[in-house]
Amino acid sequence: MIYTDAIVLKQIKTGEDRRILVLFTDKLGKISAASKTTYHSKSKSSAVLQPFNYGRYTLYTGKDIYNISFGEVIKSFYKIGENIEKYAYCAYVLEFTDKILAENQRDTYLFELLTDFLEIMEKRKKEYLLIVRAYEIKSLIHMGIMPQLNECVRCGNSKNCFEFSIKEGGVICESCNSNSDDKLIYNINTNIIEVIQYITNNSLKNLEKLRLEKKVLNELNDLITAYIRYHIDLSNMKSIEFLNTCLADGEKG
Ligand SMILES: [Zn+2]
CATH class of the missing domain: 2.40.50.140 (Nucleic acid-binding proteins)
Structure with a gap:
């Protein structure tokens, strides 16, 4: 037993x-x-x-x-089911966790992270997105595939890094900037690097009260979502489709 x-x-x-x-x-x-x-x-x-x-x-x-x-x-965690958007985000995180876990391998860090996540989401009334992206960032760090944010992925320069390469996994400095029309290179327009570092250095529970400006949150959302979809196989995830439908309905309503 x-x-x-x-x-x-x-x-x-x-x-x-x-x-x-x-x-x-x-x-x-x-x-x-x-x-x-x-x-x-x-x-x-x-x-x-x-x-x-x-x-x-x-x-x-x-x-x-x-x-x-x-x-x-x-x-x-029955209260998660009381709000459709909250439910859709949590269903996504469950399926995401299922995807990244290997079978029969104990992982106390992720176990505790998921428990914290569900506790926070059950109580939370709005701005679910931030906690979801923070959960993913912490998972990426845990898996050892977090992008490089402190210095340019091409030359190591730590100053004037205004672009982010999804493919190369990190920031690119001004002098390495190739001005290419690569769709996997994002401009960094806000302070999202500092925001990601803040998320990295704080527990999920400490982030409960963090509020971000809409454009910062959008940029964080675009970047982390694109990075994860490029580096982790999320194919055949029903929860993504369901979440997108919920969010589209929410915007209409
Ligand atoms: Zn560089």
Whole structure:
């Protein structure tokens, strides 16, 4: 028997009362686990199988995957579902985390980061975007693929870096500036480098009260999104499509 805390990343229905869960566990990292137990949909215990749930699980090793013999809810984060935009961002972060985690590799840093993220988002009333991009920045640092921001990726010069190359992964200085029409080179118009450094040096919880001007937030959003899509394979992520639909509807409304 294994006792572990875990966050449900995904639930796959495989039969009337059978589910396969992708769990991000505290002790074993990301694993798949089957649940054969019949849970009544209205009982509290069904929450234990739902995405976002933070629970305590008793597992035993099956032939191919783990089996869940018992689970209890510690935090269901049910308030995330009360706002569609918030829900869409959180669904994206769950799927993003699922993508970047290797199976069966314990990762206490990301486990705690995801728990903090869900706690902050559950309480947060607006400006979800900043916390999502901050979560990604912290994940990039943790994976060792954070862009180089302090000095030019081409010559090492630390002054007058006004461009950012998505492909080369960092800033480019004035003298290396090739004036190319490369779509993967972004102009840096605001103080986003300082903002990214501030995000890097503070915990997610410390960022709860951070407010950014709209143009700074937009630039941060464009740059981090483009960087992640270039360096991490996010193909076939349903949550991205869902999030884009929600945001488009939000703008219309
Ligand atoms: Zn340079």
